[in-house]
Amino acid sequence: AQKITQTQPGMFVQEKxxxxxxxxxxxxxPSYGLFWYKQPSSGEMIFLIYQGSYDQQNATEGRYSLNxxxxxxSANLVISASQLGDSAMYFCAMREGNTGGFKTIFGAGTxxxxxx
Amino acid sequence: NxxxxxxxxxxxxxxxxxxxxxCAQDMNHNSMYWYRQxxxxxxxxxxxxxxxxxxxxxxxxxxxxxxxxxxREFSLRxxxxxxxxxxxxxxxSNRDRDGYTFGSGTRLTVV
Numbered sequence: 001a002q003k004i005t006q007t008q009p010g011m012f013v014q015e016k017x018x019x020x021x022x023x024x025x026x027x028x029x030p031s032y033g034l035f036w037y038k039q040p041s042s043g044e045m046i047f048l049i050y051q052g053s054y055d056q057q058n059a060t061e062g063r064y065s066l067n068x069x070x071x072x073x074s075a076n077l078v079i080s081a082s083q084l085g086d087s088a089m090y091f092c093a094m095r096e097g098n099t100g101g102f103k104t105i106f107g108a109g110t111x112x113x114x115x116x
Numbered sequence: 117n118x119x120x121x122x123x124x125x126x127x128x129x130x131x132x133x134x135x136x137x138x139c140a141q142d143m144n145h146n147s148m149y150w151y152r153q154x155x156x157x158x159x160x161x162x163x164x165x166x167x168x169x170x171x172x173x174x175x176x177x178x179x180x181x182x183x184x185x186x187x188r189e190f191s192l193r194x195x196x197x198x199x200x201x202x203x204x205x206x207x208x209s210n211r212d213r214d215g216y217t218f219g220s221g222t223r224l225t226v227v
Contacts (some may be wrong), residue, residue: 043220044220047216093159
């Protein structure tokens with residue numbers, strides 16, 4: 001069965017520094033996708049970045065990068081040059097397979113606090 | 117662009133009452149989803165619809181029903197609300213393997 005684990009309930013980072021949010025996953029399907037979402041205190045869910053299981057290079061989107069280590073089944077999110085607006089809840093998620101409705105499971109989340 | 121629109125944003129129900137949460141997307145996405153979010157548990161899938169005319173159960177479907185009315189609309193119905201259904205409900209949609217676009221959520225309290 002597929003599973004997503006985020007072991008850091010909360011993280012602190014100084015403004016302008018980089019931070020890594022951990023995510024490990026478990027699946028027996030060779031085809032899967034990994035996602036990160038941000039949930040600010042206002043409550044909306046915002047898609048940040050995507051990594052496919054067959055992608056050779058780590059995904060990057062602006063200040064976000066995904067450190068994909070397939071053998072270790074980890075998909076850590078790296079945020080460079082943290083900003084106060086990065087303070088939010090971050091969810092790692094996984095979609096298994098290529099058929100059906102592309103349903104996705106989510107981890108429990110990591111709350112990031114950016115300090116001025 | 118409206119994206120995914122959910123109504124209502126807030127709702128208080130008494131135990132045993134019924135209600136329907138509405139969701140509509142204007143992005144021509146095939147797939148739509150309903151999740152619930154509870155503290156410390158991330159988001160859990162209730163039901164999803166891979167395409168117009170199809171629906172399937174997710175991880176926590178008990179106590180809920182859904183209708184994919186057309187390609188744009190996917191509603192979630194609580195037939196007899198229970199306090200355990202107090203949660204924040206999110207509708208989402210996507211195209212193929214893309215990330216989800218979420219609605220703004222519905223905060224439901226069952227007393």
